[in-house]
Amino acid sequence: MESTEKKRGRVAVVVLGDIGRSPRMQYHALSLAEQENLLVDIVANGGSDPHVSIREHHSIRIYQMNPPSVPTLAAVKLSSWLRRSKFIIDWHNFGYTLLGLSHGRNHIIVKTYHWFESYFGRMADGSLCVTKAMQHELAENWEIKATVLYDQPPEFFHPTSMKEKHELFCRLKNDICPPNGAFDCIHTRNEKSFRFEASNELDHPSDSLFTSQVGNDIFLKPNRPALVVSSTSWTPDEDFSILLQAALMYDRRVSGVLGEDDSITEEKLWLDICKGEQLYPRLLFIITGKGPEKAKYEQQIKKLKLRRVAFRTMWLSAEDYPLLLGSADLGVSLHTSSSGLDLPMKVVDMFGCGLPVCAASYSCIKELVKVEKNGLLFSSPSELADEFMMLFKGFPDKCESLKSLKDGALAKSSSSKWSTEWETHAMPLISEIIS
Template sequence: MGGSDPHSALVDNHSLHIHTMSQWPTNNGALPKLFRSFMLLLKPVIQFITLLWFLCVKIKAPDVFIVQNPPSVPTLVALKWASWMRQSSVIIDWHNFGYTLLALSLGRSSRFVAVYHWIELHFGQFNPNHTNRATVLYDQPPEFFRPAQLYEKRKLFFRIKKDMFRLNSSIDCISYGITANDMQDPNTTIFTNKIGDNYQLRQNRPALTVSSTSWTPDEDFGILLEAVMMYDRRFAALLNENVSNGDEVFWKDVDEGKTFSYPRLLFVITGKGPEKEKYEEKIKKLNLKRVAFRTMWLSPEDYPLLLGSADLGVCLHTSSSGLDLPMKVVDMFGCGLPVCAVSYSCITELVKVDKNGLLFSSSSELADELMMLFKGFPNECDALKTLRNGVLETGLSARWATEWEANAKPLISKVIAGDLD
C-alpha cells in the first residue's frame, strides 16, 4: 500500500500493471492515547476491505496469486477469501514469519503474538484438499545490481553531495573545510576530483561503508555504533603513537617492515523505519573524530549505484525466525561489494567467511574487522581486496532471472496446470 516508488525497470515494463493503494496515515503520535488505540484496531479492518476490493473487483481474476509473507494480517486473510471467490491458486513467498517479528517488540508470551501466530498458521494453509508443496527459491540480485563505473560514481556522488556535506549542521570529519563554492563545483566530490581532462578517485578519500536497514528491532544498530566508537578510539591511540600526515595516520608494521595507513570512515545508512530517529539522536551524541554517519533514502536507481561505489557493506540483520537470509547482502554481492554481517544460524548459506565476507557476533569483533580490512586503505588493503575478488568471482554469476527460471517458474506452471496433487 503506497510506500516507495518501484524501480523504473518495473514501471516501464508493459507486461506489468501496478495498482497502488492508499497508505495508512502514520502521523498519529499527536492523537490522544485512547484514539491511537482505536486507530490501531481500525487499521487492519480498513486494509482488509481495501485488499478485498482490489483482489476481487478491481483486477481481473488471475490463475494464481503470489504474495510475500509477512505481513500476515490482514494480507493472508484477504487473500484466502479472494482465492476462494475467484477460484485462483495461491503461492506464498515465506520470506519470514510475521509472529516472530511481532514477538521482538511484544515478547513471545504476548497474547497478540499468539493470535497472530494462529492467523498465520491457519490462513497460510491454502488448498486443504491438495498437497501443499514447498520449494526453496534463493533471492538473487537483478541485472542492475552491479559494480559501478568511475563516471557513474562521480555522477552519483555529485547528486548526493548535499546529503554528504552538511554546512548548516555540526561539522564532522567529512564536512570539515567544505565551502559553499565546493558544494557547487561539479568537478569535485568527497571521493573524486578532476585532474586535467580526467576524473579519478581521491587518494585521501574516506572509506565508504554502506548499511541498509529497515530500522526495526531485528537489526541491532547499537552494535555498529559501539564498533565505530572503538575504531575511533583505536585511531586516536595510533595518532598519539605514530606520525600524522594530513587526513591519514601512518604507523610502522614491525613484522612486515611496511608503512600502513588508516582512513576516515563514512557510513551511509539507507532505509526508513520506526527506530530511525532514535538512532539518529544517538549518533549526534557520539562526538566521533574519524568516523561520520549519513542517513538517507535513495531512489531505486541510485541505491544500486551506491552499493556499486562502496568499499564495504555491513549487515546488522538478525533473523527473528532464524530461517531467512537478508536480501540486502544479496544486493551487495551483486554489486561486487564484500560484507561484514551479524552471525546467526543460517547466514553461512550466504556469507562465506574469508571468501566474500566476514561474520561478527559483537561490536568488538566488528571493530577488529574494520581495523583489519581498512589497514592500508586505499591501495594496500590486501584483506579487503581479497574479499572483493571473492565476491566478483562467485557473486556475479547468479542472477534473479536464472533463479526464477530454475525454481519459481516450474512451480507456477505446475500450480496453474493443477499438477501438485
Template sequence: MGKRNRAAVVVLGDIGRSPRMQYHSLSLARQAHLNVDIVAYGGSEPHISVSEHQSIHIHKMPQWPTFPRNFPKILRPLFLILKPIFQFLVLLWYLCIKIPAPDCFIVQNPPSVPTLVAVKWASWLRHSAFIIDWHNFGYTLLALSLGRSSPFVSIYRWFENHYGKMAHGSLCVTKAMQHELSENWGIKYEHELDISKWPLFCMINLLNFSGLHHSRKSMMISKNLNEPYGLCDCISNGLLRADDNDPNLTPFTERVGTDIFLKENRPALIVSSTSWTPDEDFGILLEAALMYDRRVAALLGEDDSTGDEVVWEGIRDGKEFLYPRLLFIITGKGPEKEKYEQKIRKLNLRRVAFRTMWLSAEDYPVLLGSADLGVCLHTSSSGLDLPMKVVDMFGCGLPVCAVSYSCIKELVDVEKNGLLFSSSSELADELMMLFEGFPGRCDSLKSMRSNLMERVSSVRWATVWDENAKPLIHKVISERST
C-alpha cells in the first residue's frame, strides 16, 4: 500500500489544553510535509498557528455528558460504565469513517482506556502505523481516586500495558519513563525523543521574549486587578486605589509621553499554571504565601494594621534589604478551583495578592515571558513524567520553583534554571531569598533567567523533533506502506 501523506493526531481531551500534541501537529505539517487530522474534544481554542494552518484539520468529537444535578445516585455506576463504551464508539467512527485514512496515528496517553484500544483497532482496519506519545501512565492517575489496590486500576493497567506493546513506535517525556517502559513493560525504543527540556513555545515564534516589554503585561492583566478575593488586598487597595482611571499608570509601569518606564516599587509577578486537580496541592502555595506575608512583617516589626507601602525597607545584620509585594496569577481550569478561591478570600494577606485567570493560547506565553518567577505544584502520579508547564516557562526564559519528586531533576537544574521545594516552608524560604532586593538586586533570579535565555536562543523544538521524532515516524510509515 502506497503512502498517503497524512497523519492523524488523537487526543481524548481538550486540544486547546494539549500543547505538546499541537506542537506535534505543527511539526508533522511543517517539517514532515504531511496533511494532519486532529481528532479531539473542543473547549479551549488551540493556538492560531494550528487552527489556521492549511494542512491541519481539526475534528471535534461530541463529549459524554456530565452528571445532571438531580441524577439518581443508584444509576451513576451504569452511567460510568457506559461512558468508555460511548467514547470508544465515537473514536472508532471518527478514526475509521470521518477522517481520511492516515499513514500513521499518533495518540496521547493518558487516557489509555478506551483510547489505545480504539486507535489500535483503527490502525489495523486502515493499515496505518500506531505511535504512542507517553505523557504519563493512565493507571497511576486512576489510582489517585480509587487507590492502587483497586481491581479497576489493575484492569486499567493491563489494557495500558497490553495495547502499549502493540504500538509500532513510542515517544515519551523523560528518560526515567523510557527506562520503565523498556525494562518493565517490554516496550523498546529505537529513537529517544527527550524533548521535555526544550523551549516549545519558541517553535511557533509566539514572541521574542528577550525583548518583551512589561507594558504588554500591564495592559493584559490590569483589567483583572480590581477583583480581589477579599474585601481588599495589596493590589486593589494599594497600588490602584488612586490610579484606576489613569491610562498612563499601572501597577508595573508608568508612561511619560511615548516612553514607558518600569516602576521601581512595582510588585513581583509570579505565575503558576494548574489544572486544579488532586495531584497538584495548591495548599502548599497558599501556605507559603502566608508565611512570606508574616515573615516580612516580623522582620520589619510591623503588625497587621500596617502595610500600605509597596516595598518595605529595613536593616538586617547591618545590611539594607527590600521585599516587594507579590502578585500571584494562577492560570488554568479544573475541579478544585472554586474551593481554593474560597480559601484565598479568608487569608487576609497584606503583602500578597492572588488572581485566577484563563488565558488564550496567544496571551499565556505573553504572561510567562513577562513574569518574574514561575511556581509548579505538579507532583506526578507515576513519578516518571514531567510538567509541560515548566517546559513552557523555560521556553519563555522564566525561572521556576517546582515541587521535588523522583525525576524532576531531568528538567530543573537546581540554581541554574530554578529551585526545588518539598514543603510550604521551603517555598517561603525560596521566595524570601529570590526577591530580597527586588527589583534592583535579586542576583540569583537574574542569573537563572540569563541561563535560560542563553539556552532559548540556541535550542529549538524543530531541531530536536527533526533529529528524533521525524526518523521514527518515517520509519514506521515506510514499514506499513510496503
C-alpha cells in the first residue's frame, strides 16, 4: 500500500569548526528538524560533543570532516549546484579578520581570504547574520543582503533551581576543592596545624562549597565565595590577562580596605571568613573552554599570590554548562571580536540563565548588553576591578547593584528564546528561498 505521508525534505548544516563548540549551528539543526520537520545532516569537524538533544535526535545525523574552511565554502557551493539545492550562509564573523589576528590585515594571505569570502558569499541564495552592524557591512562593502538573526538561548538555558545547583556543586567538588597554588582561599585545610572546626566548609558529605542540605531543605551558605564564570576559547581575540589583572587588583584593594598586609596568616583569613566578616567576599572564578593559550595562562595563575581570589579552569559537558551559568553570581565576557561586528554567544547564554554580565566594550556590544540594566561594560582591568568592588560589596545579602542587574538578566531570560527568534526571522527567509 502506498504511503500518503508527505516525503520529508533534507538539509545539510555545514559547520566550519567543531560542532560541540558551535552552539548557534546546533540550534539551527534543532530548528530545522523540529520547526521545519526536515531530516538534518550535520557536517562538521570532530572534537567536542554537542548537546544531548542533538546527539539523540532521531532526525539529525552527524558526519565528521577536517578540511580547512576555505575550500569548504567553495565545495558547498559546488555541491548545491550539482544537487540543485539552495545555499544559505549564516555569517557569525569574517574568517579573514580572524586570520588577520596572526598575520596582519595587509598580508597577502588575508587579502586573498577576504576576496574568497566575499566572492563565494555573493553566490549564496540567502544570508543570515548576527548583528545590525554586520548586516550594514555586508550590504555596503560586500553587496550581500542579509537578514539579522540575533542569537538567543534555547530552552535548556534557564535559571537553575536550588536542587540543580546543589547537585552540580557536589558533582564538581573534586574539580573545585583541591588547591591551585600555595595559598588558595577555596581549598579546605585539614592539616593538624590548621585544625580549627569553623574552617571546615564541607562539614557534611552532602555539603558543597556553596550549598548545604538538611533533610529535604537545601540552602546557600552565607559565607560562601561569590562565583564568577567566564568561558573563553583561549585565543588572541579574548585577552585573558585583563581578567587576571582585574582579579589581582580586587585582591589587593580588598586587603587594603580591611587593613591587611602580606603578613596576614591563612588561619586569620579563614577565621574571618567563617565568622562572616566579609565586607567583600572571596571570589571564585571558574573558567570554561579549550584553546591554544590555556596552558600559558594556567601557569600565570599559579604564580599569582592571591588571598581572596581563586581560579579553576575546566571543561564542562554541554548539559552541565547551562547549570553552571544559572548557579553563578556574575558572568564575565572578554570577547572583543576580530571584526568588531559579531556578538559573544557566551553572553547570550548567560542572559538565558538569568546571569548578569560584565563584558568587554567594543563597537556593537550594546546591541546585546543594556548597561546598568542587565550588565556593565569595561575597557581596562582597572574598570573591571572597580565593577567587582561595586557589585560584590556586602555580598551575599546587601549587594543591591548586583541584585538589580540580576533582575534585569532574569527579565531578559524570559523575554525571548531561540525558537521564537528563528521562527520570526530565519524561517521566512528559508521558506522564500526554497519555494
